[in-house]
Amino acid sequence: MNLFLVSFLSGIITWILLSKIIPILSINFLDNPNERSSHLKPIPSGGGIVFVFVICITCTLFRFWIPLYCLPLAIVGFIDDFIGLPAFLRYISQLLTVSLIIIKSDLIFNFLNLFYNFEYFFLFIIILFFGTAIINFINFMDGLDGFLVSNFIIILIFSAMISENSIYLLIGPLSGFIIYNWQPAKVFMGDVGSTFLGAIFFGILINTNSLNDSSLIFFLGFPLLADAFTCVLRRFSMGHNIFLPHKLHLYQRLNQSGISHSKISILYSIFTLLISLTAFSNKGYVYLPILFCIIIGLYFDKNIAIPFKSKNV
Numbered sequence: 001m002n003l004f005l006v007s008f009l010s011g012i013i014t015w016i017l018l019s020k021i022i023p024i025l026s027i028n029f030l031d032n033p034n035e036r037s038s039h040l041k042p043i044p045s046g047g048g049i050v051f052v053f054v055i056c057i058t059c060t061l062f063r064f065w066i067p068l069y070c071l072p073l074a075i076v077g078f079i080d081d082f083i084g085l086p087a088f089l090r091y092i093s094q095l096l097t098v099s100l101i102i103i104k105s106d107l108i109f110n111f112l113n114l115f116y117n118f119e120y121f122f123l124f125i126i127i128l129f130f131g132t133a134i135i136n137f138i139n140f141m142d143g144l145d146g147f148l149v150s151n152f153i154i155i156l157i158f159s160a161m162i163s164e165n166s167i168y169l170l171i172g173p174l175s176g177f178i179i180y181n182w183q184p185a186k187v188f189m190g191d192v193g194s195t196f197l198g199a200i201f202f203g204i205l206i207n208t209n210s211l212n213d214s215s216l217i218f219f220l221g222f223p224l225l226a227d228a229f230t231c232v233l234r235r236f237s238m239g240h241n242i243f244l245p246h247k248l249h250l251y252q253r254l255n256q257s258g259i260s261h262s263k264i265s266i267l268y269s270i271f272t273l274l275i276s277l278t279a280f281s282n283k284g285y286v287y288l289p290i291l292f293c294i295i296i297g298l299y300f301d302k303n304i305a306i307p308f309k310s311k312n313v
Helices: 003-028 048-061 066-083 087-103 111-115 118-140 147-162 165-181 190-205 211-220 222-237 250-256 261-281 287-303
Strands: none
Touching: 003 048, 003 165, 048 066, 048 165, 048 190, 066 087, 066 190, 087 118, 087 190, 118 190, 118 222, 147 165, 147 190, 147 211, 147 222, 147 261, 165 190, 190 211, 211 222, 211 261, 222 250, 222 261, 222 287, 250 261, 250 287, 261 287
16 A cells, blocks of 8 residues: 555544544643643643554554554653653663664664674664663653644655655654644643654664765754754753753743744744755755754844753753
8 A cells, every 4th residue: 555645544543543532631641831831721641642553553564663663662651641750760761762773773783793892882882872862852852832743744754755765654643643732732742752753763863774864864853953952061061950851942942932832833843844855955065954053043042032041940
């Protein structure tokens, strides 16, 4: 069956299932607003379980296994959305997921050599922590209505064009989800969805045909990853506990300055689209939209967003 038809049908199924599950999530998975929230009323969370389920089913039918490797992490995220889990348990689940993705990946070295060659083992450790960083950075960016999912739809479209057609199977379910997640959101994806997407992005990165393709796909996520990474660096330089929750990402401070969720989501999506179009059509000039993104980001940081505070918030 045609990939695009399956993706379209899975999007409709996701949309229908969400309409049925949102009332259930409203009972046990309510995200009540607090001082770090960007919403003002309780919103059901954990809705990402729907697109996780649909994606895993459809990708299994087409023997595209990366989402299956990420499923255990999504289950841990779902439990965390429900009862809350200690940070070390969540991180262990990330390490195990990333390890599985690496073992099953198309990397240029044989995994067995990691146990006999120190250089390969050292590389494995670097990639392992890089993978968990990707997962957490993507998770950090799920803080506004429609924000993460709108950017990820663009990232996945161009990842499929650069690397693997099966990635198109992920787009339909996310498109069905965004209908309920766009401002004003009727449901949040929760950690079950955001960590799953982060792990999938990492899985796509290390399952390309070349390092060049991997670097191009990495650049697709630049607006999201750059915001997360620079925020961690700034907090660390100011002596913050970088493991504590906060509202200091640029996208969060833009929202606190009065810009709506939808406008910020569109802004970041435009930059993601510009970088993606250049990466696909003229990869040698991908640094130009990235440089433009950095310049505009610095301008917004200095002139529009509320100031970066010197303490955790």
